[in-house]
Amino acid sequence: MKYKVKKKFLIALSAMITGFYPVLPCHASGSYKPDRVIAQNLGGIVREIDLNDIPPPAITSAKTATDAQFTKARNEIKSDGTSRYVLRGKNQQGFIVEVQVNAIGTISQIDEQIDSSGVPETAVKVFKKWAPNKEVISTWKSTRLGEIFYEFVIEDHWLEISPDGDKVVIHRQKIKYQ
Numbered sequence: 695m696k697y698k699v700k701k702k703f704l705i706a707l708s709a710m711i712t713g714f715y716p717v718l719p720c721h722a723s724g725s726y727k728p729d730r731v732i733a734q735n736l737g738g739i740v741r742e743i744d745l746n747d748i749p750p751p752a753i754t755s756a757k758t759a760t761d762a763q764f765t766k767a768r769n770e771i772k773s774d775g776t777s778r779y780v781l782r783g784k785n786q787q788g789f790i791v792e793v794q795v796n797a798i799g800t801i802s803q804i805d806e807q808i809d810s811s812g813v814p815e816t817a818v819k820v821f822k823k824w825a826p827n828k829e830v831i832s833t834w835k836s837t838r839l840g841e842i843f844y845e846f847v848i849e850d851h852w853l854e855i856s857p858d859g860d861k862v863v864i865h866r867q868k869i870k871y872q
Contacts, residue, residue: 738770738773739771742766742767743769743779744767745764745781747769748767748779748781749797751799752781752795752796752797752798752799754799756781759801760791760793760804760806761785761786762784762785762786762791763783763784764781764782764783765783765784766781766782767779767780768780777796777797778794778795778796778802779794779795779797781793781795785806789806789808790806791804791806792806802839803836803837804836805835805836805837805845806834806837807832807833807834808834809833810830810833812833813833813835813844814844814857816857817855817856817857817859821855824853824864825846825853828848828849829848830847831849832847833847841856842857843856843857843861843863847867850866850867851864852864852867853865
């Protein structure tokens with residue numbers, strides 16, 4: 695038992711020292727291969743990176759899909775060793791856009807902040823049912839591999855609702871940055 699605690703502590707400490715954080719330690723083991731990092735049973739590694747460190751196919755694909763000016767980027771390494779880039783910026787209308795894309799330019803998700811008038815009435819009704827009397831901070835349109843959700847950000851949570859109102863997912867906020 696003590697060995698596992700020490701192992702978790704050492705993994706978390708080495709990750710913080712090397713700049714790969716936040717790290718979500720758990721029963722972790724891993725290995726290194728020259729072409730990629732393989733991390734097993736880790737919650738993942740997230741780190742802020744410079745826009746110049748984004749592979750050209752990824753940034754070109756994100757700009758083409760959104761016509762946004764990106765100002766921030768992070769790299770996320772998932773527990774299975776796959777990596778994705780998350781680019782954040784503003785579109786031509788001044789709304790925030792966030793794109794998840796891999797190194798070869800395949801987009802897995804686009805989140806665009808939208809005016810609340812752009813949300814289907816059915817999704818608004820479902821939101822009011824699940825979060826009555828809650829003030830909406832912002833509304834988003836999320837496109838994931840062809841599937842669309844509308845997101846309502848409230849104080850410490852956000853709700854994802856399908857356009858027809860059949861699917862509702864409630865999340866606690868994890869990452870906050872402007």
